[in-house]
Amino acid sequence: MxxxxxxxxxxxxxxxxxxxxxxxxxxxxxxxxxxxxxxxxxxxxxxxxxxxxxxxxxxxxxxxxxxxxxxxxxxxxxxxxxxxxxxxxxxxxxxxxxxxxxxxxxxxxxxxxxxxxxxxxxxxxxxxxxxxxxxxxxxxxxxxxxxxxxxxxxxxxxxxxxxxxxxGKIQALSKGKCFLFEALGKLGLSDGIFWNGMLKNNKAFDKRFDKPFA
Ligand SMILES: Cc1cc2nc3c(=O)[nH]c(=O)nc-3n(C[C@H](O)[C@H](O)[C@H](O)COP(=O)(O)O)c2cc1C
The missing domain is CATH 3.40.50.360 (Flavodoxin domain)
Incomplete structure (x- = not known):
């Protein structure tokens, strides 16, 4: 085959x-x-x-x-x-x-x-x-x-x-998990730390809210 x-x-x-x-x-x-x-x-x-x-x-x-x-x-x-x-x-x-x-x-x-x-x-x-x-x-x-x-x-x-x-086990996040992720996000502890680190490494952090097509 x-x-x-x-x-x-x-x-x-x-x-x-x-x-x-x-x-x-x-x-x-x-x-x-x-x-x-x-x-x-x-x-x-x-x-x-x-x-x-x-x-x-x-x-x-x-x-x-x-x-x-x-x-x-x-x-x-x-x-x-x-x-x-x-x-x-x-x-x-x-x-x-x-x-x-x-x-x-x-x-x-x-x-x-x-x-x-x-x-x-x-x-x-x-x-x-x-x-x-x-x-x-x-x-x-x-x-x-x-x-x-x-x-x-x-x-x-x-x-x-x-x-x-x-x-494919995680079909959808439970209400509890959604609440937890929201709370972590508000405390600045979400996976944003990782992505913000990437933005900084690529010298793009200051441009993160840019809207080139707006
Ligand atoms: C333009 C774009 C659109 C995306 N849309 C979704 C999406 O709708 N849902 C999702 O879960 N991930 C989305 N992603 C994340 C990608 O699916 C994910 O990063 C994937 O691992 C990328 O694979 P690749 O590196 O082989 O291209 C998107 C990523 C890009 C760049």
Whole structure:
């Protein structure tokens, strides 16, 4: 079974999607071919995808939707040339709640079926915005889950449902957690500390309220 993975991040090799793909393939005996939706000739890449048995899109959630480059690529795809081809998705997002990706998931399942591919499902992982910036020790659990998800995928051509469920476990924050995060934010103890640190490192802290398009 041949699988092509599409990295759907506009940041290509420099984003969280790349880290997730690398961890997904880490324990595979034969790693998959990875293609980048960014900076591609969409028609050519869409045609090339027909050569593989399975296409796996790995992408970030951008404004509750798929990145425009993924949509462009999908719009160039034609129906599967022969029966038996499969398509799956991994969507990772910044906010913790996997419910944020629910609308996209429904859309992706429809697209796969419209294109006459077997839909393998969509694995959702929230709280992924800092992955590429965090030390490896903070990502340990996630990386183990991704290693296992990838090696299961290589053996079975599908997602391990137990791991998929675990990855998307935080569906929505409870009222208590929302209250807690709000209180921490008011005390200046939210994850703003981390993002403000990034702004300072990039000499952009003073510009954080700029509205260039207003
Ligand atoms: C333009 C833009 C829009 C985003 N929209 C959302 C969103 O609607 N919901 C969310 O949870 N995260 C959102 N994020 C956060 C990204 O999904 C998250 O940082 C992801 O890990 C980025 O992956 P990448 O580095 O591979 O591009 C957005 C990020 C950007 C840059």
């Amino acid at each position: 041949s699988t092509i993975i599409i990295n759907g991040s506009p940041k290509a090799k420099h984003g969280n999607t790349e880290v997730i793909i690398n961890q997904f393939m880490k324990d595979m005996k034969v790693p998959c071919e990875v293609c980048y939706a960014a900076n591609k000739d969409y028609r050519k890449l869409a045609g090339y995808l027909h050569q593989s048995d399975t296409v796996l899109f790995v992408m970030p959630l951008y404004i509750h939707a798929m990145p425009g480059i993924v949509m462009k690529l999908i719009e160039c795809m034609e129906s599967a040339p022969v029966p038996g081809k499969a398509m799956g998705f991994i969507v990772q997002s910044g906010f913790m709640e996997s419910a944020q990706s629910a609308y996209l998931e429904r859309y992706l399942s429809t697209i796969a079926r419209d294109l006459k591919y077997t839909y393998l499902g969509t694995v959702i992982r929230g709280g992924s915005a800092g992955i590429s910036m965090m030390p490896e020790s903070m990502n340990k659990k996630l990386f183990i889950q991704l290693n296992q998800l990838g090696s299961y995928f290589e053996s079975n051509g599908s997602f391990d449902q137990k791991i998929a469920k675990e990855l």
